[in-house]
Amino acid sequence: NAGVTQTPKFQVLKTGQSMTLQCAQDMNHNSMYWYRQDPGMGLRLIYYSASEGTTDKGEVPNGYNVSRLNKREFSLRLESAAPSQTSVYFCASGSDTYQPQHFGDGTRLSIL
Amino acid sequence: KNEVEQSPQNLTAQEGEFITINCSYSVGISALHWLQQHPGGGIVSLFMLSSGKKKHGRLIATINIQEKHSSLHITASHPRDSAVYICATRFGNEKLTFGTGTRLTIIP
Numbered sequence: 001n002a003g004v005t006q007t008p009k010f011q012v013l014k015t016g017q018s019m020t021l022q023c024a025q026d027m028n029h030n031s032m033y034w035y036r037q038d039p040g041m042g043l044r045l046i047y048y049s050a051s052e053g054t055t056d057k058g059e060v061p062n063g064y065n066v067s068r069l070n071k072r073e074f075s076l077r078l079e080s081a082a083p084s085q086t087s088v089y090f091c092a093s094g095s096d097t098y099q100p101q102h103f104g105d106g107t108r109l110s111i112l
Numbered sequence: 113k114n115e116v117e118q119s120p121q122n123l124t125a126q127e128g129e130f131i132t133i134n135c136s137y138s139v140g141i142s143a144l145h146w147l148q149q150h151p152g153g154g155i156v157s158l159f160m161l162s163s164g165k166k167k168h169g170r171l172i173a174t175i176n177i178q179e180k181h182s183s184l185h186i187t188a189s190h191p192r193d194s195a196v197y198i199c200a201t202r203f204g205n206e207k208l209t210f211g212t213g214t215r216l217t218i219i220p
Contacts, residue, residue: 045208058207
């Protein structure tokens with residue numbers, strides 16, 4: 001009954017550090033997504049993967065990279081973290097493109 | 113550009129009250145989603161609809177395509193319904209556009 005699992009749940013980084021957010025889904029969904037959620041703004045799409053082996057930029061891709069490791073896993077990497085990347089990050093999956101159905105619990109990331 | 117506006121931004125009500133949350137959008141859409149974000153942060157998809165009305169338990173979602181408007185209703189509200197409710201729309205084959213959410217608080 002796991003659905004979409006994100007790790008870690010919380011992380012504090014210093015400016016310039018790198019890290020990878022992990023996401024895995026066990027529903028055999030083709031599509032996976034990374035969103036960020038900032039106060040006063042709706043969820044914004046960072047990157048998505050319509051199927052294994054493909055990734056595409058979303059609305060706010062700058063400063064991020066992604067890897068669709070296999071059908072289950074979709075990771076988000078910050079190569080050189082900046083304070084503007086302080087946010088809550090959500091991974092989601094779905095059977096159709098642009099139709100996220102299940103969301104992870106989020107990763108609260110603070111960049112100092 | 114598709115824009116999504118929700119009202120009210122915040123809503124406080126007494127347990128048992130009938131709740132209505134509104135969502136308006138600016139262009140014709142192919143689908144509209146309602147999501148619930150729990151106080152702990154997790155997001156759950158409640159409904160996806162493109163016309164008419166859907167019902168699940170005490171939750172009812174309606175959409176008026178001509179007026180570009182959708183409503184989410186909660187009957188017999190309960191404190192456990194306290195959450196942020198998010199509307200999102202899809203225009204054609206484009207990505208979802210999310211509203212900023214309505215924070216609902218139900219007081220016992």
